[in-house]
Amino acid sequence: MYTNIDTNHGLSTISTFIQINLHLLPPEYPMKLILHLLTLVMKKHVFKFGDLWFLQKKGTAMGTIVAVKYSIIYFALHEQLTILSKYQHQFLYFRCFIDDIFVIWNPNGIYSHKDLKKDIYTYLQKVRTHLVHLKVTNN
Secondary structure: OHHHEOHHHHHHHHHHHHHHOHHHOOOOOOHHHHHHHHHHHHHOOEEEEOOEEEEOOOOOOOOOOOHHHHHHHHHHHHHHHHHHHHHHHHEEEEEEEOOEEEEEEOOOOOOOHHHHHHHHHHHHHHHHHHEOOOOOOOO
């Protein structure tokens, strides 16, 4: 999933996530510096394969220390704004890891699991324009 996140959309999403959650960060949090450094990592990532050097032009900068956190925050914005804000009261258990979500659902609420599934699917359809090779599954 990491390599499929459009760089510009990913950086914009991270910026939005930080701005929404700025009240949770220390007052001196260097948001502009963090976003500038993240932009450098994502847009100037050079790596070696065999004897050849490559500049990665699309997707998350794989092999960098920020790759996993970048992907987690990318999806966390949706979880925060759509899933948790609407369905949190019906989750008996909710855990996520990057692009995988595990939920134990309480059926005794105002929403059905079909509502949750529809909202997740709608989001994935929207974000699909920014991802390559997205595969949606549910079990």
